[in-house]
Amino acid sequence: MRLSATSRFMAAAAAAAVVWSGSNAYADGPADKTTQPSGPSGGAHGSDVYASAGYSRIKVRQISGPTGGNRGSLSSVDVNWKPPACWYEPVFTGEELKDFVDKTDGNGDVGIHESWFGKGLWTDHYKDGKPESNFDDASSIAEGYKDYNVGKKGYFWRSVAPDDSDPGSWDCSKIMFWQDAGRIPEIAHAPTPEMLSEYAYNQVKVPATKIELKPAATSTVNLPTWVWLDKSVFQDVTVRAELPRTDLWAQTTAKPVALHLDPGTDDAETYPSSGDCTFNADGSIGTPYRAGDADRTPPCGVRYLRATNGTPYHLKASVTWKITWTGTGGAHGDHPDGVFETTQDVNVQEIQSVNR
The missing domain is CATH 2.60.40 (Immunoglobulin-like)
Incomplete structure (x- = not known):
């Protein structure tokens, strides 16, 4: 079952008692669609991190300047400036995605505005090669994969949005996709040094x-x-x-x-x-x-x-x-x-x- 961000928390609770089928599809949309987005889900499954659209793997640390005492965040003098609303990150190797699907029975976020609950959805697309639509970009189709690309060098990348109610989060439209190792995807909202610097600005x-x-x-x-x-x-x-x-x-x-x-x-x-x-x-x-x-x-x-x-x-x-x-x-x-x-x-x- 595919669920919108609006329905994620309810679905996560129900998943413990219900065996989901892979035949139904639900996803949230912007204000002119049937449901409203809400905060993305997240958490930990043992030592693994759920494929959550609200969880970033960017590592941030302060390397100079005072660290103690009363401190606070900066406000930009440019009222139009804000940190990135969404971007893409490497999440899983092929082996890790297979392990994730097996351990969670296929419960997690495949994009900012779509969660998949049910192993069949994941195996259809990432194991058996079935194409899927990129929900945030209905005009595009994501080609399927064979056996999670196990044995290949690279990563599955997933969109990330700290706040999926931000209209800008709709700009990252792809469901989780593959990129060969050593390369950054040549797509809009792929990470760049400047994007990371903006992310760091928000952490100062x-x-x-x-x-x-x-x-x-x-x-x-x-x-x-x-x-x-x-x-x-x-x-x-x-x-x-x-x-x-x-x-x-x-x-x-x-x-x-x-x-x-x-x-x-x-x-x-x-x-x-x-x-x-x-x-x-x-x-x-x-x-x-x-x-x-x-x-x-x-x-x-x-x-x-x-x-x-x-x-x-x-x-x-x-x-x-x-x-x-x-x-x-x-x-x-x-x-x-x-x-x-x-x-x-x-x-x-x-x-x-x-x-x-």
């Missing part, structure tokens, strides 16, 4: 923007509050993504380049007036306040013109990170800058002069 975690303030506890009306960032915290962050069973890899690096201050009120001035504080050559931002600096203008800071009355101002600090990448074969490029923002409470007192 940067430290929270905890800025240092002087005065630290309470600022004073009309006197500058100095702002700076510790160079030991804001270092480049590099994430590496590798796709097993291929030679494809990419490293995406986020480099902090600027801090933007938003005082949280119109009754304030920033230094510089744009609110944009650039990083120094040593990786720090601004200058720590020192005794005797009360009459100086800070290179990075804020001056509040009105006191708070029980409710603090919410000072927003946004660090901009420049994103670059390198990958297999010398490939390289840039992605849109990323931003990470945090907010700190600032109380301002009504005193016109103080001794520091």
Whole structure:
């Protein structure tokens, strides 16, 4: 039985008690079809991984930059940018596919929007050579295979979508197909170093923007509050993504380049007036306040013109990170800058002069 993503979870539960036949076909479609897609299934069967359209084998690790403390994901300054919605990956050798079908009785995802439950479906197409339609692309036919291609060098590739409700997931239309070893399929949405770099971008975690303030506890009306960032915290962050069973890899690096201050009120001035504080050559931002600096203008800071009355101002600090990448074969490029923002409470007192 072929089931839509909508029906996968119900079918998986029922499969334990029901012997499926291989004669019925069901698949989900976009909004104009009869059913709506939902999150793909996944899990483990012993030491094996189900052929799940929601499970990627891309290996990601951070290879430089801080790893502890409070961290978060970047937001792209380009509102139209997003990580890949779908792609193809090598899943099984011929022997592994045969073993998978035997162990699971043929229960798994053959594509993003289609699951096969019942050994007959798998043996018909991948063992006995019966052609099948590519459901997401009804105009194309997938030729069948003989004995799962056991003994041949290569892999069966399957589409992957982190979110199969994303309309972009429909762009990966093929059911699981064969590709000889040492080659990347020459089809749309095959993996590339740039695609892996985009995937890695979405995995980058940067430290929270905890800025240092002087005065630290309470600022004073009309006197500058100095702002700076510790160079030991804001270092480049590099994430590496590798796709097993291929030679494809990419490293995406986020480099902090600027801090933007938003005082949280119109009754304030920033230094510089744009609110944009650039990083120094040593990786720090601004200058720590020192005794005797009360009459100086800070290179990075804020001056509040009105006191708070029980409710603090919410000072927003946004660090901009420049994103670059390198990958297999010398490939390289840039992605849109990323931003990470945090907010700190600032109380301002009504005193016109103080001794520091």
